[in-house]
Amino acid sequence: MTSPIIDFLLTRNSAPIPELRAPAPSDGEIATILAAASRVPDHGRLEPWRFILYRGDVRNEIGKKLAELAERREGPLPEGRRNQELARFSRAPLVIGVVSSPKEHPKIPGWEMFLSGGMAAMNLITAANALGYGTNMITNWYSDVEEGRALLGLAPHERVVGFIHIGSYDGAGQERPRPDVAKLYADYTGPWEG
Ligand SMILES: Cc1cc2nc3c(=O)[nH]c(=O)nc-3n(C[C@H](O)[C@H](O)[C@H](O)COP(=O)(O)O)c2cc1C
Numbered sequence: 001m002t003s004p005i006i007d008f009l010l011t012r013n014s015a016p017i018p019e020l021r022a023p024a025p026s027d028g029e030i031a032t033i034l035a036a037a038s039r040v041p042d043h044g045r046l047e048p049w050r051f052i053l054y055r056g057d058v059r060n061e062i063g064k065k066l067a068e069l070a071e072r073r074e075g076p077l078p079e080g081r082r083n084q085e086l087a088r089f090s091r092a093p094l095v096i097g098v099v100s101s102p103k104e105h106p107k108i109p110g111w112e113m114f115l116s117g118g119m120a121a122m123n124l125i126t127a128a129n130a131l132g133y134g135t136n137m138i139t140n141w142y143s144d145v146e147e148g149r150a151l152l153g154l155a156p157h158e159r160v161v162g163f164i165h166i167g168s169y170d171g172a173g174q175e176r177p178r179p180d181v182a183k184l185y186a187d188y189t190g191p192w193e194g
Pocket residue numbers: 012013014015136137138139140141161162174
C-alpha cells in the first residue's frame with residue numbers, strides 16, 4: 001500500500017532556523033495551522049494549551065529583553081553571546097509559542113495536559129510542513145526561567161512546550177540518524193520483574 005501521508009511522515013525533518021525566510025504563513029494559513037494544532041487528543045476537553053504568535057518588530061523587542069535578562073543573571077555578556085540573545089526570535093519570520101496552560105481538574109492529572117500540548121505542537125509542525133513551510137521547535141534557556149517565560153507572555157502557572165520557528169524553506173532539512181525502530185518494540189511478555 002502506498003500513502004502520501006505515510007511517505008510524508010517517514011521523511012519529515014526540521015529545517016535549520018537560520019535558513020527559514022520570509023514569507024511566513026499568511027493569516028489564513030496560520031488559522032489553518034492552529035486549527036490542526038487544536039485538533040488533538042485532550043482528556044476532558046480542557047483545552048490546556050494556547051498559542052502565542054511572535055512576528056514583526058516584536059521579535060526584535062524580545063531579543064533586547066532577553067539580552068537584558070541574560071545580563072542580569074550572568075553579568076556583562078561577550079559580544080557574540082549578546083548578539084545571539086538579540087536575534088533569538090528574529091531569525092525566522094514567524095515563531096509560534098505553544099504554551100501548556102493547565103486547568104484545575106479533580107481527576108485529570110497535569111502531566112496529561114502537558115502531553116496534550118506536545119501533541120498540539122506536533123500537529124502544528126506537521127500542518128506547517130504540509131503547507132510547504134520549514135519548521136524547527138526549540139525551548140532554550142528562557143523557557144526554564146520564570147522571568148524568561150513572563151517576558152515572553154506566559155503566566156506563572158504556564159510552561160513552554162516549544163517555540164516553533166516557521167518560514168519559507170526550500171532545502172532538504174537537517175537529516176540525522178534515526179532510531180533503529182525494530183529495537184523499540186516487542187510483544188508483551190508479562191509484568192516487569194526488575
Ligand atoms: C521539547 C523540545 C525542545 C527542544 N529544544 C531545543 C533547543 O532548545 N535547542 C535546540 O537546538 N534544539 C532543541 N530541540 C531539538 C530540535 O527541535 C531539533 O532540531 C529537532 O529535534 C530535529 O529533529 P527532526 O528533524 O526529527 O525534527 C528540541 C526538541 C524538543 C522536542
